[in-house]
Amino acid sequence: MSELIDISPVISPRTAVWPGDRxxxxxxxxxLGNGDNIDLSAIHTTVHVGAHxxxxxxxxxxxxxxxxxxxxxxxxxxRVLEVTIPRDHRIMPRHLPDEVDAPRLLLKTGTFPDxxxxxxxxASISPELVDFLGERGVVxxxxxxxxxxxxxxxxxxxHRALLRHSMANLEGLVLTGxxxxxxxxxxxxxxxxxxxxxxxxxxxxxx
Numbered sequence: 568m569s570e571l572i573d574i575s576p577v578i579s580p581r582t583a584v585w586p587g588d589r590x591x592x593x594x595x596x597x598x599l600g601n602g603d604n605i606d607l608s609a610i611h612t613t614v615h616v617g618a619h620x621x622x623x624x625x626x627x628x629x630x631x632x633x634x635x636x637x638x639x640x641x642x643x644x645x646r647v648l649e650v651t652i653p654r655d656h657r658i659m660p661r662h663l664p665d666e667v668d669a670p671r672l673l674l675k676t677g678t679f680p681d682x683x684x685x686x687x688x689x690a691s692i693s694p695e696l697v698d699f700l701g702e703r704g705v706v707x708x709x710x711x712x713x714x715x716x717x718x719x720x721x722x723x724x725x726h727r728a729l730l731r732h733s734m735a736n737l738e739g740l741v742l743t744g745x746x747x748x749x750x751x752x753x754x755x756x757x758x759x760x761x762x763x764x765x766x767x768x769x770x771x772x773x774x
Contacts, residue, residue: 571753571770574673574740575618576682578766583685585713588613614764615713617682618739620756625763626726633765634758640707640735645671645752645771647745650690654678655717657693657725664747671752672700673709675742682741687718694728701732707752709737709769740769749774 576582584590591612597603614633615621620641623630646669650662658674676690689712700708708715708729715725715736729736737754751772756765 569773571772572745572750574742574745574769574771575767576739576741578612578617581683582617583681583683583713584613584616586685588615591616614759614762614766615738616766618737618741618754618769619764619766620754621726621729621736621738621764622756622762623730624761626723627730630730632760633756633762634760636735636756638755640671641737641752641754641756641767643671643752644669644774645673645707645750647673647675647742647747647750647771649675649677649747652676652678652690654690655688657691657717658696659693660696660699663696667700667703667705669749670705671707671709672705673711673737673740673742673752675711675745675747677711677743679712680743682739685713689713689718691715691717691720692725694724697725697728697732697734701728701734705734707735707737709740709752709754711740711742712738714738737767737769745771 597607622633678690692715754769
């Protein structure tokens with residue numbers, strides 16, 4: 568098997584989270600360095616930390632929480648496309664540089680370059696693009712920014728379009744250095760009861 572390409576940021580207290588959300592911290596209960604027989608720790612953070620999968624319950628009343636979302640969308644054939652678009656713009660179907668020939672699409676924009684520094688002018692996804700992909704059988708869309716919607720969009724138009732097509736999404740991916748092409752995606756969310764999202768350890772396997 569080819570070596571997996573890790574497309575998740577390192578999660579640490581330095582990891583940028585959405586302004587106002589809870590940053591990552593880790594608390595040691597026991598530590599080998601203190602003479603205990605094991606290291607034992609607890610973490611405190613938002614479920615939207617780093618690379619993560621949103622659940623429909625995050626943006627839709629009555630939507631399914633992450634533990635009830637089927638896993639099949641998060642594993643399988645995937646296309647990575649590099650999109651050239653100005654910051655703070657939504658990606659439209661016309662911006663796609665190539666055909667979408669896989670049921671999962673990851674978009675490399677380069678508009679959120681530092682996972683430890685939050686910038687609000689990242690690129691995002693248009694509802695028109697979600698409709699375009701949904702009509703072509705795409706089951707998951709991912710992006711290298713904190714959200715599929717713009718920072719200031721309280722209507723969450725792209726998220727609502729995802730709901731219309733029962734399409735999964737991944738946010739916060741790190742696609743720097745990933746060459747556009749076909750891969751196998753592995754990005755399974757945790758089975759957190761009632762949660763509105765889950766961190767994932769996202770990876771690509773070359774095909």
